[in-house]
Amino acid sequence: MVKSGTIILNTAARFLMPLQLLFSVFLLLRGHDEPGGGFIAGLVAAGAFTLYLFAFGVSATKEVLRMVDSRDLIGVGLLLGMISVVPAWFMGQPFLTAQWWTIPVIDFKASTPLIFDIGVYFAVLGSVTGMVMTLMEVDKDEP
């Protein structure tokens, strides 16, 4: 049984979670050039929620997730992964060929690998938080 509610953990979790999430987005976006990427970023984000989970319990964490079910996150991840496959067809190139576009004003390189990586991020995040939360829920209801 995991007990929640020690002051140090609660305070730390409240501050660390947004930081960790921000860090995960940072890891995700720089992943193509520097160490990082969707898988790692997804794990970091899952770690953030797990920490919050340990501090405040399942229902509070669900509130933070704003009613987004982790199973839906898995679905979103898979969908993004599948979507990134398609654009190459319309360019007359073989399936899965990476496509790159530069967004002019902010000079940002958008690409299908990035969409794909975001898909990986959500799939990992959804899978891990889903498993951890279900385990906690089952744990909590035990007498």
Place this chain on the structure above:
Amino acid sequence: MIQFVVLMGFVLAALSPMLNHWFGQRTSLVLALFPAGLAAWLALQAPEVIENGSLLLEWQWVPSLGISLTFLLDGLSLLFGLLITVMGACVLVYAGGYLKNHPDLARFHIALVAFMVSMLGLVLADGLLTLFVFWELTSITSYLLIGFNHADINARKSARQGLFVTVAGGLALMAGLVLLGIASGSWSLAEILDQEADLREHALYTPMLICLLLGAFTKSAQFPFHFWLPNAMAAPTPVSAYLHSATMVKAGIYLLARLHPELGGTAMWVGILSVVGATTMLVGAFLAIHHTNIKKLLAYSTIMALGTLTMLLGIGTEYAMTAFVTFLLAHSLYKGALFMVAGILDHETGTKDVTQMGGLRSLMPVTATIALVAALSFAGVPPLLGFIGKELMLESVLGADSFRTLLILFAFLASILTIAVAFIVALRPFYGKRHQTPLEPHEAPFSMLIGPALLAMVSLLLGLIPAVLGADALLTATATAISGQTVEVALSLWYGINVALIMSIVSLGLGFLLFKRWDTVRGKLSVLAPVMRHGPEAGYESIMNGIVHFSEWQTRILQNGYMRNYILVMLITLIALIGNSILLRHSPQFAFDLDVRFHEVVVAGSMVMGALFATISRSRLGAVVSVGIMGFSIALIFILFSAPDLAITQLLVETLTVILLVLVLFRLPRFSNLSTSLERIRDGAVAAMVGILICLLIMTSWSIQQFEPISTYMIENSAPLAYGRNIVNVILVDYRALDTLGEMFVLALAAIGVIAMLKLRHGDERNGESNNTKTTDSSKVAAKEPYDG
């Protein structure tokens, strides 16, 4: 890009609930525009196909793997494509009337449109594997359609039976297609058909043919696999009209016709196809007259027709090819119309039993006329298309090279029975004394009449002016595609007085006699009932039961739920496979350089210590922590050898593993000693062997360098081609994105599996508890509920 349009059909199917929202009851009409448009496109291609023989429409998909979606449009696929789209449009319009106000109309549309697209893909596909994929899709969509009334246990059972039989055949077909691909060295039908080399001489011919025939025979309900088709009548009637008369059951026939130029004509082909076809023809016709259910009557007569088509392909003469294409077209037209008439009768009278109907002609004049025209074509009465088809069929049987007497006998008997069935279906409900029916019958709505009326009219028109089909027209192209050499199809209503005509007239008379005395005959036939129970369906049942018993047995042995057994089996397999390969195929290498640094020794040492402590620790938490130490040491090694991505991943995974283990730890039973010391020695030995083997494997693989490592290419091209400097990430999301996509699905499935199992178990425990403690309370609540609502 016609491929794209065809595949968009799947999107249309998925969107049909939304269309339902916008168009309500008229959705069927809107959806019917899709097949109608495709039919128009196909019709526009007809002149070119007739002139050139075939069209190849290519669409590259994954060129590096040689996967493309190519459509082969020749006479055969054009005829089938037209049948599928035209019938599809008719059936959709018809279904709009038949299932009017049905709450699940949207679900019906999804499955029906998806089926239509799959079937179209099947007949248009050029690639053997594409053909197989669409083939399986038709099996799955047909399963959904047969089981449409899923609240009915019979419908579910029939759907499952149809699926098992056709998918079992599908497995054989896959093997057959792979053999065909290997034997011919090509995966494209167009190339295979163009080939000079004769596949009939190939060593793989016999196994290939048997596998392909199994696939075709199960799909096309040939004896002894015919039993699923009558059961499939549990489907709504529009489905029966579409799948079980004109399209899906003809997929097997299509495959046989498609491969006939390359594989046909051998003694084996002729023998199997003519005998199985003729048997199916007779069995189907004979079983039909046992039934009074109008849909069963039609289903068995469809089996008869499918048998006839197979037999004609077996005979394989030029005449038989002409007969094949004419009979195929005629049958699709009249059988589709008759099924829709059956649906109208069922819809309007509330019964499917023909003996319960009678005298409906005055109440439903249009339906009666349609039924009469279609049935006359069915019975082979001039001047309808069915007559020409039947004449040609009898003529080809008379000209058969092998099994001539047998085929003539079977064909003659079957045509008598068929004629009786045609009259039973078309005359019995509409003429004679009026019967009391569950519903008060009146004429069907326009939407349900237009489809069958169109099909019946085409039967009549094509019968009157058969020349539009013959010389230099569609059927010539079709017959040419099937036989592999030019066949001039010359159709006419009058071939002069010959044996076939005499047989036709005699069978017509005898058939009418049988129709008149049907009630007596049926009574006498019921004597056969005990014998019938031991038919192929009983065999299917016992095979299915056998499979269930076998899987229960093997689950008890192999899937016993003990983690230690699973791991033991996996590790022993690993030892056997790797050990075999290393010790026998390569000489194991022990060479390694001893240039190790002090810090490396420390890290390696802590790993070994962690592993050792994990095995001897008597505290679970201690074991988890020491496994964690091992994991973090591995991360350290990654850092030392400058692989930051791997190190970060390893650290995170390790952290999460510890968290998950801690969460589960509290739920495990008390730590106790379950293994005997003998078992521990065995486990220890297995573990040690795995360790040693993996060590050997790494050292051996390090010393063997068979080709240039691929990493050089990846490192060189990572920045210029993939615009990324982090090679690990570029590999994951670009070079090997397909693998990653697969892994994402694996991860998602694993997570959903874990979540489902935890929730399920949890739910079980809770239910079990409440059942034990307050059984009486909950049963009272359950009994009360209906009144509360």
